[in-house]
Amino acid sequence: GPSRDGRVRIGFVVKQPEEQWFQSEWRFAGMAARDKGFELIRIGAADGDRVLTAIDNLAAKNASGFVICAPDPRLGTAIEQRARVNDLKVMSVDDRLIGPDGKPIDSIPHVGISALAIGRMAGETAIAEARRREWDIGRTGVLRIAYDSLETGRDRTMGARGAIIAAGLPPAHVFDAPQRTTDTEGGFTAADPVLTRHPDLRHWIVTGLNDEAVLGGVRAAEGLGLRADSVIGVGIGGSGTAEAEFAKRQPTGFFASILLSPRKHGYDTSVAMYEWIVRGSRPPSLVYTDGKLMTRDNYRRLLAEEAA
Amino acid sequence: MSGDILLAYEGVGKRFPGVVALDAVSFSVRAGEVRALMGENGAGKSTLLKILAGEHRPDSGAITIGGEDRIFVSPRDSQAAGIAIIHQELHLAPDMSVAENLLLGAFPACAGFIRRGAMRARAAGILARLGEDIDPDARLGDLSIGKRQMVEIGKALLRDARIIAFDEPTSSLSARETETLKRIIGELRADGRAILYVSHRMEEVFALADSVTVLRDGRHVADYLDMTRLTQDQLIAAMAGRTIADIYDYRPRPLGDVHVEIDAIEGPGLSAPVTLSIRRGEILGMFGLVGAGRSELLKLIYGAERPTAGSIRLDGGRLDASSPRRAIAAGFALCPEDRKGEGIVPLAAVAENIAIARRNLADRRAPFIDRPAETREAGEMIGLMRVKTASPATAIATLSGGNQQKAIIARWLAADARILLMDEPTRGIDVGARSEIYAHIYRLAEAGRTILFASSDMPEVMGIADRIVVMRDGAISGVLARAEATAERLLRLALPDAAPR
Amino acid sequence: MAQSSPPLLRRLGAAGPLLIFVVLFALLSVFVPDFFGVRNMRGLVLSVTLVGTIATTMMLVLALREVDLSVGSITALSGVVCAVVIASTGSVAGGVLAGLAAGGAVGLVNGLVIARLKVNSLIVTLAMMEIVRGLAFLASGGEAVSIPAERFYELGSGTLLGINYPIWIMIACFMLFGVLLNRTVFGRNILAIGGNPEAARLAGVPVDSVRITVFCLQGLIAGLAGIVLAARITSGQPNTSLGLELAVISACVLGGVSLAGGVATITGVVIGVFIMGAAQNALNLLDVPTFYQYVVRGGILLAAVIFDRLRQAGGLRLARRAASPSPSQSSEKGSATA
Amino acid sequence: MAQSSPPLLRRLGAAGPLLIFVVLFALLSVFVPDFFGVRNMRGLVLSVTLVGTIATTMMLVLALREVDLSVGSITALSGVVCAVVIASTGSVAGGVLAGLAAGGAVGLVNGLVIARLKVNSLIVTLAMMEIVRGLAFLASGGEAVSIPAERFYELGSGTLLGINYPIWIMIACFMLFGVLLNRTVFGRNILAIGGNPEAARLAGVPVDSVRITVFCLQGLIAGLAGIVLAARITSGQPNTSLGLELAVISACVLGGVSLAGGVATITGVVIGVFIMGAAQNALNLLDVPTFYQYVVRGGILLAAVIFDRLRQAGGLRLARRAASPSPSQSSEKGSATA
Numbered sequence A: 001g002p003s004r005d006g007r008v009r010i011g012f013v014v015k016q017p018e019e020q021w022f023q024s025e026w027r028f029a030g031m032a033a034r035d036k037g038f039e040l041i042r043i044g045a046a047d048g049d050r051v052l053t054a055i056d057n058l059a060a061k062n063a064s065g066f067v068i069c070a071p072d073p074r075l076g077t078a079i080e081q082r083a084r085v086n087d088l089k090v091m092s093v094d095d096r097l098i099g100p101d102g103k104p105i106d107s108i109p110h111v112g113i114s115a116l117a118i119g120r121m122a123g124e125t126a127i128a129e130a131r132r133r134e135w136d137i138g139r140t141g142v143l144r145i146a147y148d149s150l151e152t153g154r155d156r157t158m159g160a161r162g163a164i165i166a167a168g169l170p171p172a173h174v175f176d177a178p179q180r181t182t183d184t185e186g187g188f189t190a191a192d193p194v195l196t197r198h199p200d201l202r203h204w205i206v207t208g209l210n211d212e213a214v215l216g217g218v219r220a221a222e223g224l225g226l227r228a229d230s231v232i233g234v235g236i237g238g239s240g241t242a243e244a245e246f247a248k249r250q251p252t253g254f255f256a257s258i259l260l261s262p263r264k265h266g267y268d269t270s271v272a273m274y275e276w277i278v279r280g281s282r283p284p285s286l287v288y289t290d291g292k293l294m295t296r297d298n299y300r301r302l303l304a305e306e307a308a
Numbered sequence B: 001m002s003g004d005i006l007l008a009y010e011g012v013g014k015r016f017p018g019v020v021a022l023d024a025v026s027f028s029v030r031a032g033e034v035r036a037l038m039g040e041n042g043a044g045k046s047t048l049l050k051i052l053a054g055e056h057r058p059d060s061g062a063i064t065i066g067g068e069d070r071i072f073v074s075p076r077d078s079q080a081a082g083i084a085i086i087h088q089e090l091h092l093a094p095d096m097s098v099a100e101n102l103l104l105g106a107f108p109a110c111a112g113f114i115r116r117g118a119m120r121a122r123a124a125g126i127l128a129r130l131g132e133d134i135d136p137d138a139r140l141g142d143l144s145i146g147k148r149q150m151v152e153i154g155k156a157l158l159r160d161a162r163i164i165a166f167d168e169p170t171s172s173l174s175a176r177e178t179e180t181l182k183r184i185i186g187e188l189r190a191d192g193r194a195i196l197y198v199s200h201r202m203e204e205v206f207a208l209a210d211s212v213t214v215l216r217d218g219r220h221v222a223d224y225l226d227m228t229r230l231t232q233d234q235l236i237a238a239m240a241g242r243t244i245a246d247i248y249d250y251r252p253r254p255l256g257d258v259h260v261e262i263d264a265i266e267g268p269g270l271s272a273p274v275t276l277s278i279r280r281g282e283i284l285g286m287f288g289l290v291g292a293g294r295s296e297l298l299k300l301i302y303g304a305e306r307p308t309a310g311s312i313r314l315d316g317g318r319l320d321a322s323s324p325r326r327a328i329a330a331g332f333a334l335c336p337e338d339r340k341g342e343g344i345v346p347l348a349a350v351a352e353n354i355a356i357a358r359r360n361l362a363d364r365r366a367p368f369i370d371r372p373a374e375t376r377e378a379g380e381m382i383g384l385m386r387v388k389t390a391s392p393a394t395a396i397a398t399l400s401g402g403n404q405q406k407a408i409i410a411r412w413l414a415a416d417a418r419i420l421l422m423d424e425p426t427r428g429i430d431v432g433a434r435s436e437i438y439a440h441i442y443r444l445a446e447a448g449r450t451i452l453f454a455s456s457d458m459p460e461v462m463g464i465a466d467r468i469v470v471m472r473d474g475a476i477s478g479v480l481a482r483a484e485a486t487a488e489r490l491l492r493l494a495l496p497d498a499a500p501r
Numbered sequence C, D: 001m002a003q004s005s006p007p008l009l010r011r012l013g014a015a016g017p018l019l020i021f022v023v024l025f026a027l028l029s030v031f032v033p034d035f036f037g038v039r040n041m042r043g044l045v046l047s048v049t050l051v052g053t054i055a056t057t058m059m060l061v062l063a064l065r066e067v068d069l070s071v072g073s074i075t076a077l078s079g080v081v082c083a084v085v086i087a088s089t090g091s092v093a094g095g096v097l098a099g100l101a102a103g104g105a106v107g108l109v110n111g112l113v114i115a116r117l118k119v120n121s122l123i124v125t126l127a128m129m130e131i132v133r134g135l136a137f138l139a140s141g142g143e144a145v146s147i148p149a150e151r152f153y154e155l156g157s158g159t160l161l162g163i164n165y166p167i168w169i170m171i172a173c174f175m176l177f178g179v180l181l182n183r184t185v186f187g188r189n190i191l192a193i194g195g196n197p198e199a200a201r202l203a204g205v206p207v208d209s210v211r212i213t214v215f216c217l218q219g220l221i222a223g224l225a226g227i228v229l230a231a232r233i234t235s236g237q238p239n240t241s242l243g244l245e246l247a248v249i250s251a252c253v254l255g256g257v258s259l260a261g262g263v264a265t266i267t268g269v270v271i272g273v274f275i276m277g278a279a280q281n282a283l284n285l286l287d288v289p290t291f292y293q294y295v296v297r298g299g300i301l302l303a304a305v306i307f308d309r310l311r312q313a314g315g316l317r318l319a320r321r322a323a324s325p326s327p328s329q330s331s332e333k334g335s336a337t338a
């Protein structure tokens, strides 16, 4: 029920609170809270144990429901149970929760991207640009900066890989560079030896789960003397990292990013949760949001639209 | 009076890199016999005991226990065979209680659970037997070194072993505890135990031992099975390979002006303010029983502990004694009592251990090390102090205890200290080396150096000091000029129960 | 200085962590809305079960003058193994046993390498942290393994006398290892080895076997905690509990366990665990922004150890100055093993 | 056993890490395609610059019998501070100075708390790791700060005599701190304090100021490494270098630096850094799947320390059997005060 002072309280739990993406989601959720007059409680929860603790904390604060991006989709059952015990409504964002049978839990409404589809979009963007530059496919390599322990990371990069292979590039030209950390340095360190190993390949497409990883790959290529016109990096996120690359005077190998909308994920979800609590109108069980292609040419406009 | 042979070494040999520690040593000890082991520092006495303890394995030869050939592979193994060793260095757990330390490895237990009552009772029993007024529940780390040594002895007694070996047990004990130990060893002998006794103190050996085995440079030199026909000089000659006329060889000197004045200094470990003045070139002996406060007083002077009141004046000027560095800058030096804990840097080379103080003298501003000079100096010091080491680059931890002590003294000679605070500096040092150290001390005093010399060894204090300060229970109980210092007076001043003067 | 003052001051000294805890708890109750309430208290206790359970054996490891960085990975591995076995055989008991066995086996390897080969425990368990994490990923195929046995969830969410099982398990560990440390020969041997390994060895304490046993226990308990966690989160997750080892060690140190070995009490550890839990709980309740949480969390740890140190030093100055040859406790003993 | 054997064996003993490295390098050159080649070698050296640079001062910290867990966070903070200052003032020199100052300041705080308040360095730097990471997030607002000064990138990607600046910086650190450790009073004092802090104090070593200086140096060098990293990745990233501290410590230990203090050589550290780098490089070249990488990486660390330990023990058995009272090196120290 509502708290002592009658205000509705809604939790917003995210798995990696340090990440820019989640910071943005929180910011938009905060805007929703101001607009609708509810109180938002932000909690970061990096693993299953902390997710359960976060739910208990929300209950202690008399919240009525929460939106969550869980550190793992298979926490679904536990989250559902814990929410039920504490009488909290729950909605997922970004990553969809699944049950013990491996199927999505329909009782938990979800708003998110399709990681595979976004990845495919990145791959298609890259291959289209390669065609435009008239690269010799036989001398083009693809760097998949891999972080496969994260499911959406794997889906995104495999989506890109799939799209590129479907476009005719030989699978033997796709090389995995496993990264230890998802930051630029991690991408850099992973990419460097792989690029080194293939001096014969003149052109490179770089994919990764986020802008930072791809940027690391691009920087490594530059370090090996590959110039902007022989590298196509397509990131995912449309983050500040991508913005900074586009803002540089000279184009770099970082060609594009797929802009995801933290606004829809943050603002729309918390509003939906608010409506559910006060009006009892259950949100639709699945909403996919799409990504927008962001390049040097359009990034200012897209970001302005997003911030509006 | 003696029984069957309980313990025999048969051609035992042991070498370390660059050193033959033991070379085919053979001798045997009977039940009810106290066998003293004597020899200069590094002669191999401790190594002999460590082989018995299962810490080292001999390279050749064997040990027989009660007629049975044994090579011990671990301390447990040796203990199971009825052997107890009191090691030269203390081995105690500071944060555990006295009772727990005493019974470590042999806790009275029932199904794995400790029987606390039984533990306390046994600890209290042994402490009573040792004549020590120590609370079994006290934290061990709160005891003075001397009391810790008594706990170490108690540990071995509790094992109720057939063969008991003492490695310099009295080096940090004072007269009263030494008497207790003598009594206990007498009881053990009467009980038919075989006892090995290592000591550098002649009086003790003559008072306690039935027989003596002498080692020199790892070789077995002689056995003297009848003590009554042995003289100190003979024994010294056997150990050192030369004769030493009078180990103290006191040399009277004219004394200079007042050098150091200690004015009503107070601090931890002291029960009353201490006031003293010491003249240039003076050797001031400090005598007292275990825990009398000598070490604490020296540390206060040195700035290693903060005084809570009082002041120190040097040549009339006030001294800032707030840290050892300041004290060193003013010319002080401390040879600490706890060699292992406070003296040596174990894994560093002997040369490094000697050079460390000189390098850090506050007036030497050179950031880089002058290696050739340091090496030369270390070589000279090693020669001067006769430190027995394979090379100046050897890690000091591998030296015998006495040689480590010599290296620490060499450290301060190298740093050219003007006031030496020496806390039991001859602890564990052999007779020959002691007479050398005394000679150095006289030489230093003649050169105008001032020396405070704390010792629990009464003949030593009486032998070398110009004046003796006696401490009792953290306060000065008397000051005696050399001429008035008799053993009886010293003891009367030192003993807590004796009436004050 | 009266003769009676040292014991009194010493007792005050021993009560240091308790003092911090009481003050902290009082402050939080007053200043943090919703903190002091049945609902939040239960959540708080539940939130410390993972750290609390593992801290009991970490206490033993630290008392031994060793350290174990692999507990987070063990927790992940045993949860995954348990989940995989239940998922493939359907047997809950089999899964639990397999999880415990996995934890115990890692502990045994740690113990053997550390005790027999005399390798520094920090490095051994650092290496094992990586290896075991990798095994957890391999066992799970890189993703969380769902556990299709509702019965098993009961272990995580069921209650007895109104108290959740994970809390009971933590309490049981507190009691078990408290008694073990204080009342048994084994426990006192641990403290003796931590206090002075050489002395313990020379006194005939079976040093190696104590070391091996302690690391095995640590593995088993971390495994148990992993299984309970899997039951709570209804799946085995290979990337869970990253950084758990540091939280557990912090809790122990806050509770007065000395990293120099030889000093530990179970009450201290209990208090340390709750100081950490209460602080984190308050941060969440107060909605402190993430980035400030880092600073506050680190700041609390730092402040607590500094406070504890100053209090000790004050006690030292008054009552037992220079009890040890060195005035600096950190250098009182030779730090960890070589 | 001939008289001449001990010195020979001893020399072999000292060459332990080198031996491991040579064997490893030879094996990798033979079995890993593309490993042995100019291009890969340069990449390899470049990839170890971060760890290598910081390992030089970590060597000093470990030799002092302390540890510093905050280096990863310092690297992130100084990179961010440098980026923010350059972004807002446009002054590259100002940015570099600000970054160094940030690193040095953290080091100073570490040093003051550890030396003056005598708090255990593991806990202090653990707390600082959190605090400084939080500061890095706060300074950057949580996101990467791009650096709008192409000139600055030169520091990361420029070359002199065909060798990249980051490599030159690492080499300079190797030389500087190698000389510092071996040839200066300061360096020898570090080893003495690590060997026996109380003995060093009583011999007149300014223990506190050495401790503070070493932690300051560690902060400065970690700050420098962070700035170079920022130049390489052309932005200041608050979440970079997580876990860096463990990699750096591992490299030092592989290089024979003793965690018990008092023992360290710069050649050992160089070799340790390259063992780690070569292993990681080979894993990438061989395309080893991520999950196996964890296992292999941990396994290499474990194998290397075990091998080193066995070699030492073998040397001991042959040449100086039971050189210490105990056969276990681990208890050689620490029994110091009884």
Ligand SMILES: Nc1ncnc2c1ncn2[C@@H]1O[C@H](COP(=O)(O)OP(=O)(O)OP(=O)(O)O)[C@@H](O)[C@H]1O
Pocket: B016, B017, B019, B020, B021, B039, B040, B041, B042, B043, B044, B045, B046, B047, B048, B088, B388, B398, B399, B400, B401, B402, B403, B428, B430, D320, D322, D323, D324, D325
């Ligand atoms: N672990 C070791 N490594 C190398 N050399 C050693 C070791 N232990 C002893 N030694 C050497 O063996 C010789 C005998 O040493 P030991 O300790 O037995 O002498 P000691 O007779 O007990 O002398 P002290 O009277 O000084 O105690 C010495 O030269 C010593 O340096």
Ligand SMILES: Nc1ncnc2c1ncn2[C@@H]1O[C@H](COP(=O)(O)OP(=O)(O)OP(=O)(O)O)[C@@H](O)[C@H]1O
Pocket: B142, B143, B144, B145, B146, B147, B172, B268, B269, B270, B288, B289, B290, B291, B292, B293, B294, B295, B296, B297, B337, B456, B474, C319, C320, C321, C322, C323, C324
């Ligand atoms: N840290 C401490 N806390 C409390 N009392 C102490 C402490 N250290 C020493 N004492 C006490 O202070 C007194 C002086 O001890 P000190 O070690 O100075 O005596 P000593 O004359 O040098 O005797 P010893 O021969 O044992 O060295 C003793 O009663 C001792 O128990």
Ligand SMILES: [Mg+2]
Pocket: B045, B046, B047, B088, B167, B400, B401
């Ligand atoms: Mg000896």
Ligand SMILES: [Mg+2]
Pocket: B294, B295, B296, B337, B423
């Ligand atoms: Mg004394």
